Amino acid sequence: MSEEQSTKKRGKKKIEAEMSFLEHLEELRWHIVRAAAAIMVFAIVAFVMKQFVFDTIILRPRLPEFWTNRMFAKLGDLIGSEAVKINQTPLKMQSIKIAGQFSTHIMVSIIAGFILASPVVFFEFWRFIRPALYENERKHAGGAVFFTSLLFLTGVLFGYFLIVPLSIHFLGTYQVSSEVENTINLRSYIGSVTSISLAAGVVFLIPIFSYFLSKVGILTPQFMKTYRRHAYIVMLLLSAIITPPDIFSQIMVCFPLVFLYEIGIFISRRVVKKREIEMDAM
Known part of the structure; x- marks a missing residue:
């Protein structure tokens, strides 16, 4: 084989490798697009169901009637300890920006969309990496999407039902002085609730x-x-x-x-x- 033919062959292999890399990028792009579309669909649903998302889910852990707070109150009565009871006085909430509630509504909808669409996101990620695995690896990792989704959603629920109420009670009632009253900013409250829940999901x-x-x-x-x-x-x-x-x-x-x-x-x-x-x- 001549040097010219060898050079052409190497150039051809290089072009094929570059095309293969670009094809992988294109494939990744479509997986991301499908995952983002699923998130947006669920985000729109959450945006429309504003009253349920905020009154029943987001703002509920600060109220005495929230399930976890009621269970701790019953435990406190059972063992005769008031220290165990949490969130028996609802936190005072306020929004200090003119567009604060609207921007918070959008942010919460996107986060809710991601949580609800997480099985789809994990599935799209799995579809992207699956071709790179050997046959025996695919066999042993067959339930990866199911277990990943299950653990993540379990962690989110764990954070929401246990860590969030306890954090609200500690941080919301903590005072450096009796002269300073806690009136919690809505954005700060929701940021704490969502970050704790998502962090718990990742930890799981x-x-x-x-x-x-x-x-x-x-x-x-x-x-x-x-x-x-x-x-x-x-x-x-x-x-x-x-x-x-x-x-x-x-x-x-x-x-x-x-x-x-x-x-x-x-x-x-x-x-x-x-x-x-x-x-x-x-």
Whole structure:
């Protein structure tokens, strides 16, 4: 083969590689478009159902009749402790900007759209990475979309029903002086509710992160075991900050986080062990 033919062949391979890369970008773009479309559809539904979204969901955790607040009130009566009771006096709310309520309405609708469309978002992400996996990897990760969606939505509900009311009670009643009255800005309140719920949803994905990071060799069970105490301290500090001053509430918040971390170690150990067996068999 002449040098000219060799140069042309290398150029052709380069063009094919570039086309392949561009095709991947095009494929990714359509996955993003479909995921964004699903988010927008659910966001429009949430925008239309304004009264339900705000009065029944967003603003409810600050009221005494909210389910979690009623359960803590019953627990307080049962053990004879007023410290356990939370949010027995509704927070005062205000909006200090002329377009504050409208912009907040749009922001909440988009966040609600993302949460409701999260199974579609995870499915589109899975469809994009699936062709890059080997057949045996596709087989073992067949339920990835279902378990990812389940864990994320469970985490959002956990954050909303437990962490949010406890955080509202602590932060909403905290005073540096009796001379200063707490009148909470609507945007600040909703930002806290949504960020806590979404953060809890992401935290509940620890087993999923452990699986994929261990699969590519970034995470190991030894690393997670080494920093287990550090992780536990962070979890305990977090639960101590946002809960009333009783050990029961702290355990309620901390235990699921510890359980998920241990599940992550178990999954990482299995993935690493399986990879070592496959390498020995080669």
